[in-house]
Amino acid sequence: MTEVIGGDRADARRNRAKMLSAAGDAFAEQGLDVPLVEIARRAGLGAGTVYRHFPTKQALLEAVFTQHLDELIASGERRAAQSAATEAFFGFLLDVVEKSKRREHLCDVVAADASWPRPMLTASVLRFRQVLTALLHAAQRAGSVRADIGPDDVVALTVGCVSMLASRRDRAAGHRLVQLTLDSLRPSAVVTEGQYFRDSPDIRRDTVTFCAECKAPLMVRPTGRPVRYCGAACRQRARRRRLAS
Amino acid sequence: MTEVIGGDRADARRNRAKMLSAAGDAFAEQGLDVPLVEIARRAGLGAGTVYRHFPTKQALLEAVFTQHLDELIASGERRAAQSAATEAFFGFLLDVVEKSKRREHLCDVVAADASWPRPMLTASVLRFRQVLTALLHAAQRAGSVRADIGPDDVVALTVGCVSMLASRRDRAAGHRLVQLTLDSLRPSAVVTEGQYFRDSPDIRRDTVTFCAECKAPLMVRPTGRPVRYCGAACRQRARRRRLAS
């Protein structure tokens, strides 16, 4: 952790806050390559002052990231305390995605852990994982999230969602996509057999059947007469073919 | 398009290929900020040679991106010709994700179109969209993809999947996530009501009911006796609880 400078002096603390805020904005708007002097300028401070607080640009970046995580942690704890498990979990994920939207660059950092192993040891990172894990497990106990999902899956999913938001210009459409993606976590979601990927053999397959006409997956219906087609259209089409032959 | 240098000289063409390959690797491994001399070194060439072929680092990047797209286009056309609509579409998406895995940085380029508007006019980009759109529409006609999905949604979804793969270290787990996410496109996928996002009011809600036991969303069944549980397991569980009380 960065040694906090002048922890006892009000102005120093205010300066630190200004820097973090300015850095957050700057990274969001101009990417991680934004010059440090630009951050200092936004904060209304000198470059030297920034260095007094953060010995390295890297350190500043980590601090911004940590602050971001802390906000998410607070959000997660609030939701855990106030909502039922399912709402808490999904609400938290939406929070994470939404709040990270303007900070995709931070996600780059998370994604590229090879180049940045240290922050993974940070207290905030650990606490974030704890909160996430607790919410996840609660939701799983409540039956609203598939049992075969782990915290890492959730993190990866949210990272992906942030990317989606970033690449989908239409705001509303982006949100719908995120919704769609997060709902993949629900138990009803069907996982197509994973034969496409060349080298991932051991993916457990749910018991899926497919439309006899269009090969679309059919919902599981343990009882009753099994469906053969995904809908009226396919049934009709199959019929036509049968008659033709 | 970059003027191709030395189209008639075998060595020049070979060098161009070496550069593109080296650049692809370098961008993948070290990010878009990789020095050009590093790319030249990997290609076993001088920096000046790279500049002779690509007048700008940007131009080189675009060429790599274009080549990548061209591979995807070929893959898509092959699948469209050889497979049924559904397999073609989902197989194509998996191809896109898989092949882009080591090239997430290119996705950054796609994502950040504001800063890079020109390539969007490239022939390859247009062709890619055409292929994607054709596959999508075929799959939708076949009933295996939701009707309310457009090409931009699909692109964004794949971009997100690539991010997921990048952030999920476990290879198999990453693939499973991708599978899960892509399956969101299938008509059976349920979209939770989008009330979480502050400002996306107009998301059409499907009429969803939930499992009385586990709260999982249930498929719409307009006719017949409404289902109350998502499956046998839940029905049994509910029964047990009822007996216990």
Place this chain on the structure above:
Amino acid sequence: MTEVIGGDRADARRNRAKMLSAAGDAFAEQGLDVPLVEIARRAGLGAGTVYRHFPTKQALLEAVFTQHLDELIASGERRAAQSAATEAFFGFLLDVVEKSKRREHLCDVVAADASWPRPMLTASVLRFRQVLTALLHAAQRAGSVRADIGPDDVVALTVGCVSMLASRRDRAAGHRLVQLTLDSLRPSAVVTEGQYFRDSPDIRRDTVTFCAECKAPLMVRPTGRPVRYCGAACRQRARRRRLAS
């Protein structure tokens, strides 16, 4: 104008001066193509420091040029205040030529305005023109400079003189040439009719006499009483002098 860096810090101002001086020397000795690091080396500073003060090599060049002009302006104003019109004007021109001697490259810049239109709007350029024009007009009113000469002619003439000085190795001989050339501006100078140049064909031959007062050339009048003065003003002035003595 270049934003002046560190206006309040003594060392920064001293450094700025060192840079301008070093740049002036470097441009004079090695031409405009002198590497910026060479300038930095001469100034005893780092290249980055030069860039902090002048965002571009161009900007540095302009600053040197402006400083040069400012010196000339000061010289012109001093002379205008202290000397009679004729002495002031010719003295100024000699100053301009002499001081620009080691700075011919700057003249290149002036000459090549097509490639460098902006500095022409500079305050210093305008002021220089003002001073030059004022001195010229005063000298013309005093009768010591031909009436058909404009400021642009004078500038071009001095530019030419600088070139002469540069190409004439012998210092004294160079000065004599300049003297000769500048004296072309005096009314007594004879202009051969310009039949040589393609587009001014008819040359009248010169039996020339001069105004007894101001030495301006008098038109040939083969018959009748020869004129002695170029006009009423000179005749009157001569009369006054005769009466005074």
Place this chain on the structure above:
Amino acid sequence: MTEVIGGDRADARRNRAKMLSAAGDAFAEQGLDVPLVEIARRAGLGAGTVYRHFPTKQALLEAVFTQHLDELIASGERRAAQSAATEAFFGFLLDVVEKSKRREHLCDVVAADASWPRPMLTASVLRFRQVLTALLHAAQRAGSVRADIGPDDVVALTVGCVSMLASRRDRAAGHRLVQLTLDSLRPSAVVTEGQYFRDSPDIRRDTVTFCAECKAPLMVRPTGRPVRYCGAACRQRARRRRLAS
């Protein structure tokens, strides 16, 4: 001198001519810094071919310069043969200035002899000097050029004139300036006493008389018997003429 390549092959000679022409244009339009490939492109040849003919860019430049001189030499010889001394001399100077107009960069080369001592040994340079000197002396013998002018003065003057033309946008005005300047060479021209340079503010006013033989200006001698000749040589020459008639 550059070894002429393929002197026996017609195409090689044609190529050489194309190169020289292209180089002349390129230097004129884009300055001496024009890339060699640009010259090759203008000539419709490969860069390697240019190098086959001229081992160095410098060598090419010298060849262009030499060709330029050769044209001027031819012009001078033609005029010497066809015109009277005065017309020949001044016509030649106007030719030099006019033809060098688009080639000021070559003049830079002449001006900057420190950096380029070798071409001064070139046959063409020597021949040019010879022609110039002959024309000058003839004109001086004819009494139309001051006796105190040497070949170097004339060269410097023309270099200056080229600069004037370059810096005076108005074509006609430029030509008039050149005329004015070249006429400084005529004996009637008044040279103000050259004490201005460096720091001599009080310009003594000029009551100037001229040498009765060579028209050179005579120094003011307020008292005593007025001098009529600039020196013993002229006095003697005048005496001889008197005796002859």
Place this chain on the structure above:
DNA sequence: TATGAATGAGTCTTCATTCAT
């Protein structure tokens, strides 16, 4: 032999970091 592709030294410019004011 002509061509133009390859080379790499050299230039401008940026920016993280240090240090004098």
Place this chain on the structure above:
DNA sequence: CATGAATGAAGACTCATTCAT
């Protein structure tokens, strides 16, 4: 202690010259 000036290593890009085709 805050400031912002100085630093110099590093990166993009150019071009004279060489050399393989």
